[in-house]
Amino acid sequence: MKFCAVKQYFDDENNNNITSGASTTMIPLPNVESHPLAILITYCKKHLKIKANNADNKKETEKEMEQYEQELLKKVMPQELTELILAANYLNFKEALDFFCRAVASAIQNKSIEFVRKFFGLESDFELGEEEKLREEFAWSFEGVDED
């Protein structure tokens, strides 16, 4: 089961000997909003489906997954990525967590500091001169960065 937190819940339930035998169990997920949860469920279902279709061939699975992920990112706004990351982490869903983290990483890769600050909505809280000192120290890492 991909959602390891949910699996844990089921395992605990079984250990407590629930005798009702109801086929639908309410699982409390207090830290996850419905919107990111819906996206994660769709992602998970798609992942399992692609894996089943290409049981033998790992390359095919990766190719199809990439195509699906490309489509998915078109619909997701950067602001939603944070919620998705937190939700995937809470549910202990490793593949989705890695995917969304990679998406954020590649969004800021090779970008200027100003761009990244704007993208994340961050403000510089350094003291006067501190930032200049840091920029000097890491001057070598600015080579090859995209201009804003």
Place this chain on the structure above:
Amino acid sequence: MKRQRKLRKAKTHAENQRFRPWLCLAWQIESMKKQGRETEEEQISDIISSLPDCMLAHILSFLPTKHAILTSILSSRWRVLWTLVPVLHLDKPTLDSIRTSTLNYILFPRNPSTLCKLCIDCPRRSFVDKCVQAAILRGVQELDLVLDLVLDLHNQTKELPASVFFCTTLVVLKLRGHFLLNPPDSASSSSSMFPSLKTLQISHVYYANHNSLSTLLPACPLLQDLRIKVSDSDLDFLDKEADNKFNILVLVPTLKILVLDCSFLRWSFKLHINTPALEYFHFKGDLNSDVVSENLPNLFKSVLDVRNCYYLDWMWKLTNFMGLLCNIRSMELWIGTAEYILEHSSSNSHYDVPMFHNLSSLKFYGDFWAMWSPWNAVQLLLCRAPKLQTLTFELNYRCCIRSFSVDFRLKKPLDVPECLSSHLTTCHYKGFSGHVMELVEQILKESKVLKTMKITFNSDLDSKEKLRIHKKIMKFPRTSQTCQIAFD
């Protein structure tokens, strides 16, 4: 004009990215920026600070270290976040341009955390030792070392540091490039080599002597995944005067996956495989040299690419080699090997490919040449797999200048393979370009219980061509009443 320039830039950047699916995210960012410019009073809200430090470090772990370090200038919170990242990706441009003092700062930040993974693509020999020693001190689990080609062989070759061999935390080791592999003499040391190593991948390294590989492998107590590529150039340090073979002894009781590519090894070698736990075996090379494989009771899947069939006892050697694999469930075979088997069978060879009684999935892959007759080759192999359920083709058609076909007269005409009458339910042809319709035609004609024939077209074909092929295939007679043909 400005907008066009921005869009073009975003596109080039996207092309340069390692992860291509994120093309669209770059476009999204562009549109966000445009929005930001239009409504300047509107502040883009902080989307990132709600994530805990470990999450931010996880995001940074997907960046080359150079870019992760850049984020230290974002704000005071981000100043030391990059030091929490358990992965160091030091690529060529970074290692080419930084000073030694800066490298020290990266390798040993103020509060060094455990380093899980170190990837270096290093043009400077002097840095390799430093990086590797630092990683070992920080309890590294995965080392991915790439050393580029250099011109001066003897001055520039880097011997892999001895500390790597005895590192207790190392689980994955990937070596590519001109390291000199000279494993220390295990008898002289009290501790075992590579005590935790589970995955080992080696290619394009130099071997110090004939036994470098054979002393290394049996010494690893936990090894499960081994992928080696050996070619002639790797043996440049060997004493070529002596008439010694290069020894590839894979005597590893814990090994589950073995990928061995010795297709570019012309120097005579001795290959001995004894791996009782092996589940997956991929072999590419020729069997001309001394090859012994034994004790493979758990083998599930095998991929075979055996070439160079132009010596007398090729068929005998192949038959022996394949004999050990005869219980596998799944096999992939290079179409050329199947073709060579056909050639040898037709020339009155006494030896036959063994029967694969448990084989349920068979795939033929690779380039095949216009003068070959793949259906006969395929049919010959199908006769050896009576319980086959799934048949797959992934073939690239290669035409040649002289388009003649060689018709091999078989010893006796082939019976219709038993699996076609009783077991074959699925056939999939990937990358179909319309050549060799005979394969599709014959399978549709002969299979009595076929349920699905799936044709995935080669992406080069235009829709007119696809339609023509579609029409032609739908006209082929089908023996199986339940057969569905699907096109992709």
